[in-house]
Amino acid sequence: MSKIMNLTLKIWRQNDADTRGKIVDYKINDVSPDMSFLDMLDMLNEQLNDKGEEPVAFDHDCREGICGSCSLQINGEPHGPDRLITTCQLHMRTFKDGDTIFIEPFRATAFPVIKDLVVDRSSFDRIQHAGGFISVNTSGNTIDANAIPINKHDADTAFDAATCIGCGACVAACKNASAMLFVSAKVSQFALLPQGRVEATDRVLNMVRQMDEEGFGNCTNTGACEIECPKGISLENIARMNREYLSASLKG
Amino acid sequence: MATLDSKIPEGSISEKWTNHKNKINLVNPANKRNIDVIVVGTGLAGGSAAATLAELGYNVKAFCFQDSPRRAHSIAAQGGINAAKNYQGDGDSTFRLFYDTVKGGDYRSREANVHRLAEVSANIIDQCVAQGVPFAREYGGLLDNRSFGGVLVSRTFYAKGQTGQQLLLGAYSAMNRQIGRGKIKMYNRHEMLDLVIVDGKARGIIARNLITGEIERHSAHAVVLGTGGYGNVFFLSTNAMGSNVTAAWKIHKKGAYFANPCYTQIHPTCIPVSGEHQSKLTLMSESLRNDGRIWVPKKLEDAQAIREGKLKPTDLAEEDRDYYLERRYPSFGNLVPRDVASRAAKERCDAGFGVNKTGEAVYLDFAAAIERYGKEQARVKHLDENDPQLVKKLGTEVVANKYGNLFQMYEKIVDQNPYETPMMIYPAVHYTMGGIWVDYNLMTTIEGCYAIGEANFSDHGANRLGASALMQGLADGYFVLPYTIGDYLSKDIRTGKIPTDLPEFEEAENNVRTQIEHLMNSKGSKTVDHFHKRLGKIMWDKVGMARNAKGLNEAIEEIAALRDEFYRDVRVPGTANGFNQELEKALRVADFLELGELFAKDALHRNESCGGHFREEYQTEDGEALRDDENFAYVAAWEYKGKPSDAVLHKEELKFENVKLVTRSYK
Numbered sequence: 001m002s003k004i005m006n007l008t009l010k011i012w013r014q015n016d017a018d019t020r021g022k023i024v025d026y027k028i029n030d031v032s033p034d035m036s037f038l039d040m041l042d043m044l045n046e047q048l049n050d051k052g053e054e055p056v057a058f059d060h061d062c063r064e065g066i067c068g069s070c071s072l073q074i075n076g077e078p079h080g081p082d083r084l085i086t087t088c089q090l091h092m093r094t095f096k097d098g099d100t101i102f103i104e105p106f107r108a109t110a111f112p113v114i115k116d117l118v119v120d121r122s123s124f125d126r127i128q129h130a131g132g133f134i135s136v137n138t139s140g141n142t143i144d145a146n147a148i149p150i151n152k153h154d155a156d157t158a159f160d161a162a163t164c165i166g167c168g169a170c171v172a173a174c175k176n177a178s179a180m181l182f183v184s185a186k187v188s189q190f191a192l193l194p195q196g197r198v199e200a201t202d203r204v205l206n207m208v209r210q211m212d213e214e215g216f217g218n219c220t221n222t223g224a225c226e227i228e229c230p231k232g233i234s235l236e237n238i239a240r241m242n243r244e245y246l247s248a249s250l251k252g
Numbered sequence: 253m254a255t256l257d258s259k260i261p262e263g264s265i266s267e268k269w270t271n272h273k274n275k276i277n278l279v280n281p282a283n284k285r286n287i288d289v290i291v292v293g294t295g296l297a298g299g300s301a302a303a304t305l306a307e308l309g310y311n312v313k314a315f316c317f318q319d320s321p322r323r324a325h326s327i328a329a330q331g332g333i334n335a336a337k338n339y340q341g342d343g344d345s346t347f348r349l350f351y352d353t354v355k356g357g358d359y360r361s362r363e364a365n366v367h368r369l370a371e372v373s374a375n376i377i378d379q380c381v382a383q384g385v386p387f388a389r390e391y392g393g394l395l396d397n398r399s400f401g402g403v404l405v406s407r408t409f410y411a412k413g414q415t416g417q418q419l420l421l422g423a424y425s426a427m428n429r430q431i432g433r434g435k436i437k438m439y440n441r442h443e444m445l446d447l448v449i450v451d452g453k454a455r456g457i458i459a460r461n462l463i464t465g466e467i468e469r470h471s472a473h474a475v476v477l478g479t480g481g482y483g484n485v486f487f488l489s490t491n492a493m494g495s496n497v498t499a500a501w502k503i504h505k506k507g508a509y510f511a512n513p514c515y516t517q518i519h520p521t522c523i524p525v526s527g528e529h530q531s532k533l534t535l536m537s538e539s540l541r542n543d544g545r546i547w548v549p550k551k552l553e554d555a556q557a558i559r560e561g562k563l564k565p566t567d568l569a570e571e572d573r574d575y576y577l578e579r580r581y582p583s584f585g586n587l588v589p590r591d592v593a594s595r596a597a598k599e600r601c602d603a604g605f606g607v608n609k610t611g612e613a614v615y616l617d618f619a620a621a622i623e624r625y626g627k628e629q630a631r632v633k634h635l636d637e638n639d640p641q642l643v644k645k646l647g648t649e650v651v652a653n654k655y656g657n658l659f660q661m662y663e664k665i666v667d668q669n670p671y672e673t674p675m676m677i678y679p680a681v682h683y684t685m686g687g688i689w690v691d692y693n694l695m696t697t698i699e700g701c702y703a704i705g706e707a708n709f710s711d712h713g714a715n716r717l718g719a720s721a722l723m724q725g726l727a728d729g730y731f732v733l734p735y736t737i738g739d740y741l742s743k744d745i746r747t748g749k750i751p752t753d754l755p756e757f758e759e760a761e762n763n764v765r766t767q768i769e770h771l772m773n774s775k776g777s778k779t780v781d782h783f784h785k786r787l788g789k790i791m792w793d794k795v796g797m798a799r800n801a802k803g804l805n806e807a808i809e810e811i812a813a814l815r816d817e818f819y820r821d822v823r824v825p826g827t828a829n830g831f832n833q834e835l836e837k838a839l840r841v842a843d844f845l846e847l848g849e850l851f852a853k854d855a856l857h858r859n860e861s862c863g864g865h866f867r868e869e870y871q872t873e874d875g876e877a878l879r880d881d882e883n884f885a886y887v888a889a890w891e892y893k894g895k896p897s898d899a900v901l902h903k904e905e906l907k908f909e910n911v912k913l914v915t916r917s918y919k
Binding site: 016032034035036038039040042043046049050052053054055057059060061062063064065066067068069082084085089091093114115118120121122124125128129130132133134135136137138139140142143144145146149150151152155156158159162163165166189190193195196 | 377438
């Protein structure tokens with residue numbers, strides 16, 4: 001067991017969507033390196049609560065890196081300094097005794113703050129409503145699952161794209177607050193599978209249109225999204241979506 | 253409501269479902285447009301039900317407490333989903349899946365429901381593939397399978413260690429299509445806080461908007477709960493932080509019987525508890541037991557040296573290791589069912605062989621698998637299979653390909669590399685087989701109120717087999733409920749919209765407001781988590797993996813006292829008119845504090861051991877569960893009477909006509 005740490009936290013506090021927010025400083029002592037980042041915030045909240053102050057609101061649920069609820073811009077990086085993990089999987093052993101840690105919400109016009117560190121990511125849902133599906137009814141009366149063999153490479157690539165957890169780190173990492181990585185992951189998953197090809201043209205046009213309407217920025221190929229993505233979604237997906245979009249536009 | 257009518261159809265087991273579907277009433281497509289259905293919860297069960305009901309033409313209102321339906325905790329299921337496809341040609345069949353599930357549940361589930369589940373299982377895979385769910389495939393392009401505990405065939409379909417995620421995203425995409433069409437109205441960040449019953453029928457819910465704090469009335473012709481399990485009554489579990497019993501408990505208080513609350517699954521392979529501040533436990537998928545070997549040191553002194561950090565597990569010679577599952581259960585080995593594996597781990601740790609600082613961990617070792625796969629790869633690639641470095645590298649690649657995300661998750665939490673040193677694991681609360689009692693149509697004892705997925709009790713008996721939860725959630729939501737609910741709704745085609753200004757709505761809303769005001773005004777000295785942790789400790793110590801009458805009696809008293817203290821001394825900061833996570837927790841913990849007591853009462857009344865319910869007084873000489881079929885082959889369904897201690901027991905006798913009741917053996 002390594003040493004206990006004392007830290008300074010600079011946390012964004014904002015009462016609701018309509019109130020101005022600000023950074024507030026908190027001292028926290030006796031943090032164990034084996035704690036997760038959210039365990040540490042729980043500890044802070046327990047202390048604030050004991051002092052009669054309002055705890056810091058933050059989104060979280062599964063705490064094992066799969067639900068995509070947790071967010072947080074930690075020292076300027078979505079999900080903090082470590083790679084290929086979400087904030088709930090970030091452990092305090094990544095920090096040193098005496099560190100000052102900035103904790104802010106994911107920033108984007110399309111992700112308005114609800115309270116403190118909680119943002120509204122329903123714009124992601126609306127993009128999915130526009131085309132993130134294959135139009136088959138759930139009757140069970142489809143063809144046998146093994147009727148169409150799928151090349152393992154394509155199946156694996158589709159799976160890799162499908163592992164996106166919809167957390168929004170790509171948007172928060174992007175200087176343009178672009179959602180291209182998120183949208184392209186879904187477009188790619190379906191574009192790579194024979195089942196998804198049928199509606200590929202409409203899907204990419206509709207999803208991109210909705211993405212633009214939500215106020216996300218454009219992609220300028222910086223690549224920060226790929227680096228910060230907790231699931232390692234590849235930039236190749238954006239290239240694939242651009243190809244899909246171009247050919248869909250030509251088909252009109 | 254004194255007798256429980258399970259409404260199991262007549263006929264032979266393999267014809268019941270088909271006959272039933274042929275006889276039930278249907279609703280004409282034009283009339284479906286005039287019928288509203290509320291679905292609470294958007295996991296595999298709720299999400300698939302909402303999508304299917306909307307496709308059929310009903311107006312669906314779906315509710316989830318998360319910020320998006322995609323985040324329901326089904327997403328965290330790792331290993332896979334069972335289906336009797338027999339793609340491997342290894343002797344699988346609908347009957348065998350049915351048989352394995354009944355046996356795995358230690359003969360405490362309802363035969364007719366389990367058979368139906370096995371019947372529709374194959375359709376689930378077809379459906380999901382059509383939706384674009386990227387299951388793992390072999391090089392020939394066909395679907396791959398693996399094995400799970402308690403069975404002798406490979407029938408589990410999977411998508412790496414993220415099967416639940418991919419299946420849920422499939423159901424979510426089906427929902428999205430219906431949300432886009434306007435057939436589902438989605439209410440994110442809403443919590444159901446009461447059920448509204450009008451003239452004996454479920455006609456709506458009261459929900460709190462978690463952003464604004466508004467208390468809302470929603471009406472419908474039927475209410476469906478797909479709200480998951482109640483494992484968080486233990487505070488520490490593999491459930492998501494928000495998983496709760498509130499919706500299920502509220503309908504229980506309104507007349508839905510709660511069945512077998514004591515049947516809880518303690519999953520054998522979780523990352524051990526590391527410290528006081530831990531908020532939840534993390535599962536390591538059962539699929540790891542396909543390739544991992546579980547062991548502890550043979551000698552007490554070695555275990556002690558390991559605990560003190562003086563000895564490394566990799567230093568221990570093969571003959572000094574006790575592969576206790578392979579030793580005790582040679583025919584199933586490391587793939588015994590979860591309840592058996594968990595108890596065996598506890599037995600070794602209690603005997604002093606635990607391998608972490610607290611003595612509550614055993615090893616899950618992949619060295620043998622890495623070597624086996626490495627040699628196979630070397631042969632396939634015509635390389636030197638006697639080069640240990642090369643074999644290890646090739647074997648590591650295979651293992652990483654199968655379980656990579658789980659190994660990464662482990663390393664991030666424990667800070668040890670599981671490719672180099674064995675994982676440490678220990679049992680943790682994972683799933684609840686008990687739940688709201690439902691009949692064959694999945695209707696609760698409240699007319700028009702349904703429970704599906706983990707929220708009901710029906711399919712897993714006293715122990716659930718691995719990869720069966722995903723199967724049940726999707727079976728209920730895609731293929732069972734959409735039929736059975738039609739039979740009920742066919743009587744509602746002339747009812748018209750249910751108004752929300754009825755006195756029943758008024759009363760339910762007032763009750764919710766009163767409870768919230770009480771909690772906000774209590775202004776006590778302790779936080780919600782303080783009470784939740786104390787409840788969890790009572791549950792784990794006295795109602796956990798091993799239970800006895802003395803401990804259970806104590807637990808019942810302690811939980812009742814803790815509940816009183818909670819209402820006297822809890823402090824909820826902030827206001828009720830806005831986003832307030834402490835208030836959300838307080839409302840949930842209040843219900844856990846009632847459920848916990850009923851849970852212990854149920855465990856106390858069941859004087860036998862079966863599946864996940866292990867009573868120390870009832871065990872064989874070699875420590876196996878001792879069932880009492882003569883006196884306890886029934887479902888215990890509890891009726892709410894004002895306090896958990898006053899709950900009244902109703903029994904549904906279980907008849908086994910197709911699977912012979914025998915002592916479960918995995919030796």
